[in-house]
Amino acid sequence: MPNAPEAEQAVIGSLLSFGGDKILDTISPELNKDMFYDNRYAVLYNAIQSLYANNKPCDIVSVSNEIRSMGKIDEVPLHFIAETSNYGYDSFHVVEHALMVKQKYLQRKAIELSHILQQQAYDDTEDIGDVLFNAGKALEQMQQDLIGQSESQSFKDIAQSALKNIERKMGLYSSGKQTGITTGLQDLNDINSGWYGGELIVLAARPAMGKTAVSLHFGKSAARQGIPVVIFSLEMDSVSLYERFIASESNVHPSKLRSGNISQDELQQIDKAVGGTLYSLPITINDNAAIGMSYIRATCRLYHRQNKCGMVIIDYLQLVTESSNGTRNREQEIARMSREAKIIAKELNVPVILLSQLNREVDKRQDKKPILADLRESGAIEQDADMVIFVHRPEYYGIIVKDSSGQEIYNYGELIIAKHRNGSVGTVKFKHNGSLTKIFDYDTKGYTENNPF
Numbered sequence: 001m002p003n004a005p006e007a008e009q010a011v012i013g014s015l016l017s018f019g020g021d022k023i024l025d026t027i028s029p030e031l032n033k034d035m036f037y038d039n040r041y042a043v044l045y046n047a048i049q050s051l052y053a054n055n056k057p058c059d060i061v062s063v064s065n066e067i068r069s070m071g072k073i074d075e076v077p078l079h080f081i082a083e084t085s086n087y088g089y090d091s092f093h094v095v096e097h098a099l100m101v102k103q104k105y106l107q108r109k110a111i112e113l114s115h116i117l118q119q120q121a122y123d124d125t126e127d128i129g130d131v132l133f134n135a136g137k138a139l140e141q142m143q144q145d146l147i148g149q150s151e152s153q154s155f156k157d158i159a160q161s162a163l164k165n166i167e168r169k170m171g172l173y174s175s176g177k178q179t180g181i182t183t184g185l186q187d188l189n190d191i192n193s194g195w196y197g198g199e200l201i202v203l204a205a206r207p208a209m210g211k212t213a214v215s216l217h218f219g220k221s222a223a224r225q226g227i228p229v230v231i232f233s234l235e236m237d238s239v240s241l242y243e244r245f246i247a248s249e250s251n252v253h254p255s256k257l258r259s260g261n262i263s264q265d266e267l268q269q270i271d272k273a274v275g276g277t278l279y280s281l282p283i284t285i286n287d288n289a290a291i292g293m294s295y296i297r298a299t300c301r302l303y304h305r306q307n308k309c310g311m312v313i314i315d316y317l318q319l320v321t322e323s324s325n326g327t328r329n330r331e332q333e334i335a336r337m338s339r340e341a342k343i344i345a346k347e348l349n350v351p352v353i354l355l356s357q358l359n360r361e362v363d364k365r366q367d368k369k370p371i372l373a374d375l376r377e378s379g380a381i382e383q384d385a386d387m388v389i390f391v392h393r394p395e396y397y398g399i400i401v402k403d404s405s406g407q408e409i410y411n412y413g414e415l416i417i418a419k420h421r422n423g424s425v426g427t428v429k430f431k432h433n434g435s436l437t438k439i440f441d442y443d444t445k446g447y448t449e450n451n452p453f
Contacts, residue, residue, distance in 0.1 A: 210432065
């Protein structure tokens with residue numbers, strides 16, 4: 001029968017090694033004791049859950065005593081508990097392993113159900129209506145196990161929450177405050193009123209357009225508002241990314257930071273930028289280059305419990321790894337990861353800014369402006385996103401842009417809002433410095449509205 005012994009061992013090992021009281025609430029919505037194939041791990045998981053429910057520590061000594069009090073010490077001896085604790089991975093991977101355990105459990109249940117259904121279908125004494133009804137109930141339970149535990153609310157409860165939310169926004173608006181998390185660009189704020197929890201914002205562009213620069217501007221602006229930001233940087237290491245923040249704040253060219261050709265005056269500017277501004281910003285950078293969406297989701301859950309996750313930036317989608325054992329093509333993998341990003345936003349009630357590459361069709365177009373069809377590898381990205389924003393810099397393609405007086409505009413860019421589930425679409429103009437480390441509001445009103453409704 002399908003099972004994942006290494007994953008079961010890793011889940012229990014992680015709970016014993018890192019303390020079940022710290023991570024159990026992360027995996028308990030996904031996993032119950034019946035999902036373990038090896039009954040010894042099921043007993044251990046049950047013991048850890050019991051300790052956790054009674055606000056007791058979940059370390060190896062406490063678990064061993066709990067197993068003894070359950071009368072299961074012969075079935076799960078001390079040497080087995082000690083050995084299992086040696087197989088704990090870091091706490092971020094435990095959700096991924098828990099999902100593997102659940103997947104194998106559901107495979108076993110599907111096989112079991114198919115056998116029962118086949119036997120009953122061949123049995124002339126069975127009422128076919130009852131057979132199908134019972135099979136439907138079993139399938140419904142499996143589907144519930146698949147999606148995990150969820151909270152349902154009555155229409156009455158939802159109405160009360162909605163009215164309170166509207167009143168809160170009215171109060172903010174009347175006092176001249178932003179209702180959402182500021183984007184750092186006033187023209188964009190005018191369109192979306194800032195970022196909101198539960199929203200998936202896809203920020204897409206061809207290479208060298210500046211999508212990372214724009215996303216960092218969004219992240220820094222949110223952090224300045226006191227919103228804790230988690231950045232998953234799959235392309236750049238954390239030091240290189242931090243140097244981009246330094247270049248932005250200190251006005252020292254990034255090439256100088258890279259080469260070390262820095263004057264004393266510039267060094268003072270850097271010290272001032274780091275000590276005066278950057279040091280206190282609530283930004284966390286994860287630069288693990290080989291991670292999947294399960295890892296990202298588990299990490300976000302952990303930081304959210306620690307009040308360190310109010311916004312998520314993932315740079316970028318096509319670099320996220322997804323293990324499918326060859327059962328899915330790349331388009332299906334991208335679709336699944338896009339959906340996972342939306343789930344993170346909704347589950348944690350935080351905005352998720354997901355960076356994505358565009359395909360080469362953009363470069364073949366005369367005006368080089370991206371459209372929704374250019375989203376690389378999957379139309380599911382468009383479907384999952386609450387907003388799709390394209391970063392476009394005509395100057396990169398040698399296209400000259402002029403203002404209303406006929407003067408050429410340099411260091412000019414556009415944020416093309418191609419989809420906006422909760423508002424209108426259009427174009428926001430912005431300016432940037434020569435090194436593309438600093439993003440500015442455009443001097444004049446930069447929003448041209450295509451659809452006011």
